[in-house]
Amino acid sequence: MPSLLLLPGDGIGPEVMAATERVIDFFNRRGAGFELQHGLVGGSAVDKEGAPVSEETLAIGEAVDAILFGAVGGPQYDELSYEMRPEAGLLRLRKHFELFANIRPAICYPALADASSLKREVVEGLDIIILRELTGGVYFGEPKTIEDLGNGQKRAIDTQIYDTYEIDRIARAAFELARTRRQHVTSMEKRNVMKSGVLWREVVEDAHKDGNTDITLSHMLADAGAMQLVRDPKQFDVIVCDNLFGDMLSDIAAQLTGSLGMLPSASLGAVDERSGRRRALYEPVHGSAPDIAGKGIANPIAMIASFGMALQYSFGMVNEAKALDGAIAAALADGLRTADIAHGVTPVSTNEMTDAILGKLEKAL
Known part of the structure; x- marks a missing residue:
């Protein structure tokens, strides 16, 4: 049962x-x-x-x-x-x-195309998926603390950590999901300022080459992705990203x-x-x-x-x-x-x- x-x-x-x-x-x-x-x-x-x-x-x-x-x-x-x-x-x-x-x-939904804050033609027929890595990244990384530095000063620490296997499994899940849809994955990260973003792109590329080349793979910086989500959301099919960016981008997509x-x-x-x-x-x-x-x-x-x-x-x-x-x-x-x-x-x-x-x-x- x-x-x-x-x-x-x-x-x-x-x-x-x-x-x-x-x-x-x-x-x-x-x-x-x-x-x-x-x-x-x-x-x-x-x-x-x-x-x-x-x-x-x-x-x-x-x-x-x-x-x-x-x-x-x-x-x-x-x-x-x-x-x-x-x-x-x-x-x-x-x-x-x-x-x-x-x-x-x-x-x-067709009946709600006018409920979005964006124009009907931008959101009507929208059908995209944000695939968010959920158990790694800055929400779970250690150390995670607030330190007292004295003299009225404190320091807050959150740690962004990703291992290869964590990125690989979410990338492969994205390709598998896209295969049942429109066969397009967009990977979003911040490789220009974050080392975790550099590794993210590298591992996603490797997973794509390993048996997933039938799926179109694109890359986009996460901040640019946020802009594109409100400019032209229907360009996307499956968006895959880490825990932090997935949290923010999925809320943007929800409001669409x-x-x-x-x-x-x-x-x-x-x-x-x-x-x-x-x-x-x-x-x-x-x-x-x-x-x-x-x-x-x-x-x-x-x-x-x-x-x-x-x-x-x-x-x-x-x-x-x-x-x-x-x-x-x-x-x-x-x-x-x-x-x-x-x-x-x-x-x-x-x-x-x-x-x-x-x-x-x-x-x-």
């Missing part, structure tokens, strides 16, 4: 996860047989379990096929130590399960679609040679949005679409994934909008948007 661990987290996380559970129930009523387990992460885990993610939750994650993650964080946790902040729970999940490949699609509340992501590990199973965590790109938490107005689409990615990447349910994506597009085409994408029309609630998606899904399957 396929199994999922649901980690709603904080803020709007529980609300959008509840909406997604309704979608999972829909598939279960049609024989999918998903077994669900529930756990805590982030601030809710700190409050009840004394850590942003517990050993017990990690053990459950080891046993299931995939993890669905909502969002973490809130202003009430801002004064906690670095190790106890809600975000540390997500970082530990990524590191513990070696989820090195973060797939962040940026797709502009009109709202962070629209976009899912998948964080994947290597395939286990014995079980054939790939560790995976699926999460919306948006944050916990504490300012709207509990109001019933959060956009559930990114969380629901993250489950759609799980259908495709973890469970091989490609037709079901396509049907779910089509249901989301159809609901939007009918003019339904949550507050973040309303832009002058009367917004619907989280539940109303979920109702509409389920109604379209009912007709599709």
